[in-house]
Amino acid sequence: MTKNDSDKLIIANKEIAFQNEEKENRAAELNIANKELLYQTSEKKNRAAELVIANKELIFQNSEKEDRAAELVIANKELAFQNEEKEKRAQELIIANRELIFQNEEKEKRASELVLANKELAFQNKEKEKRAVELLTANRELKKAEDDIRVLNEELEQKVTERTAQLLAANKELESFSYSVSHDLRAPIRAINGYTKILVEDYGESFDADGELVLQSIIHNSKKMGELIDDLLAFSKLGRKEVTFSTVNMDELLGEVIAEILPTENENIPKFDIKLLPSAKGDKSLIKQVWINLISNAIKYSSHKKETRIEIGASLKGNQVTYYIKDEGAGFDMQYYDKLFGVFQRLHSQEEFEGTGIGLAIVQKIIHRHNGTIWAESKLTEGTCFHFSLHKA
Amino acid sequence: MNYDNIEILFVEDSTDDAILTIRALKKSGFTNKLHHLTDGAEALDFFYCKGIYSSRNSADLPKLILLDVKMPKVSGIQVLEKLKSDPQLRSIPVVMLTSSNEGPDVEKCFALGANSYIVKPVDSDNFFNAIKEIGLYWMILNQPPS
Incomplete structure (x- = not known):
């Protein structure tokens, strides 16, 4: 062992001694901590029990809350659905609203139009009322006029009836007058003529030449x-005779007339120059009389001439046909023209040309009864031309 | 008076016309037995054998009747009507004589069955010829039913 080792050991010992002390301190602390832990454990046990209770309580509350939540979910769903519905409805209401607004506007427009129309109607109504009053007045006037007319008509009718009766009476009188004239005048004249003839025949010798x-x-x-x-x-009969109109074939009629009146034993046989004649509307027997009289006249007034030339023709103008008959006979002085068609008027003496003066009066009357016209032009000693117009057929 | 074998019965009220007519007939050679009556009533007496004609033989009929239209009392037209509606008498020819063709007489006479209707001419020559022709036609040319 070296000194380092011993130093190291002393240090290690001192370390261990320190650790020991520390461990003892530590143990004391642990002890305290243990005590504390025990306490705490007990406390914890208490607390755990409390917590169990609380837990139970919480679980209960939890379940309650879950139930409630489920209910809320349902309620929520319902609300959501209701919300949607409400929104839809709102949308619809918006549209409806717009529509209503539009309709409202229209109605307002319409209303203003109606107001105008109403005013117009009111005006028209007033006008109509005025007019109605006027019409009523006019109606009254008309009615009065009608009444007046009726009265006048009745009066007129009465007058016509009276006048007709008068005319009928006058006509009848005229007829009986004609009848009387015809019968009663002819008889004595016939007697005068007849008795004179007896005188000539039976007593002729008793008379001298003058007698x-x-x-x-x-x-x-x-x-x-x-x-x-x-x-x-x-002539008077002619005025009363009814004129019956038909188509008259003038070529044919003229042929008939000439054949009837042509003198048979006369050296002065008339030379006729007859042009094409259009047909006319008229009374055949009366028109025939016209031709008979005019042709007879032409022949008669040509009798002093060497030759008798008669030209007959016609011309058309509009719906009128004008016929003419031209002779080269004695003619007449145009200054006496106004007497030409007069009854019993003559422009020649009886010694010159015989006649009663009725022929042309009859001709004129017939033409007038056909609504036609007749006229003539003449030159003394050179001849005469008669013209007469009729409606063409 | 003897009323037998009368051939021409002449009814005429006018003396003048009667004288002239009878003269014309005689001059034309119609010397046949002629009887002149002056009105229609007498004519009816003649045919129906009344009055002065009561002794007349009603079967003895004239060959021709000359009848004036206009006569007083019973007119020629009335006589004509009576004659033509009588089966015994209707075949006797009746010639109506008149002064004019005025009025409605012509149609009436023919409608009643007159055989002829003559307007007496004013001119004596024409009158003579007319009477002569009547006699000639009805007494000689005409063939009555036997």
Whole structure:
């Protein structure tokens, strides 16, 4: 052993002695700590029991809370669902609201329009009321006018009836007058004529030449008067005769007339130049009389000429056809034209040309009854041309 | 008076017309037995054998009746109507004589069955010819039913 070793051992010893002391201190502390631990353990045991209780309590509370939580979850879900529903509903309400707003606006517009329309209607109503009043007045006036017209009409009707009766009576009177004239005037004239003829036949020798001439004059004049009566009656009859219109074939009719009136034993046979004649509307028998009278006149007034030339033709204008008949006979002075168609008016003496002066009056009356016109132009000694118009067929 | 074998019965109220007509008939050679009556009533007496004609033989009928239309009392038209509606008398030819063709007489006479209707001409020559032709036609040319 070396001194170091001894020093080392002394130091180690001293170390051990120190550790020992430390261990003893430590043991004392441990002891205290142990005591403390024991206490603490007991305390802990107490505390554990308390904790068990508390734990139990907590478990209970926990379970309660869990139940509650589950309930809350359910409630929550319900709330969430309700929320969703509410949101949907809210959305819908928003849309509905918008719609309502829009409708409201529309309604307001409409309302303002209605207000305007209402005003207009009110105005129109007033106007209509005014108009109604006017109409009522007008109606009253009309009614009055109608009544007046009815009264006037009745009066008129009455007048027409009276006038018709008067006319009928006048016509009847005229007819019986014609009848009387015809019967009662003709009979004595016939007697005068007949008895004079007996004088000539049975007592002719008792008369000298002058006496014979007087007898012939009586015969001639009574005959003439008979003709005048007949002509006058024919003329007055014409005014009463009904005109029956039909299509008259003028070519055919003229042929008929010429064949009827052409003189058979006359050296002065008329030379006819007849153009194409359009048909007309008229009463055939009356139109025939027109041609008979006009052609007879043309022949009669040409009798002093060497030749008898008669030209007949027609022209169309609109719905009128105008016929003409032209002769180269004696003609007449146009200054007496206004007497040409007069009843019993003559532009030549009886010695020159015989006649009663009724022929052209009859012709004119017939043409007028057809709503036609008749006129003539003439030059003394050169000839005459008659024109008359009728409705074309 | 003897009313037998009368061939022409002439009923005319006008003496003038009667004288002229009878003269024309005679001059034309119709000397057949002619009897002149002056009105329609007498004509009916003649046919129905009344009054002065009560002794007449009703079967003895004239060949021709000349009947004036216008006569007082019973007119020619009434006589015509009576004659033409009687089966015994209707076949006797009746010639109506009148002064004019005015009025509705013409149609009426033909409707009643007149055989002819003559307007007496004013002119004596025409009158003579008319009467002569009536006699000629109805007494000679016309063939009545036997």
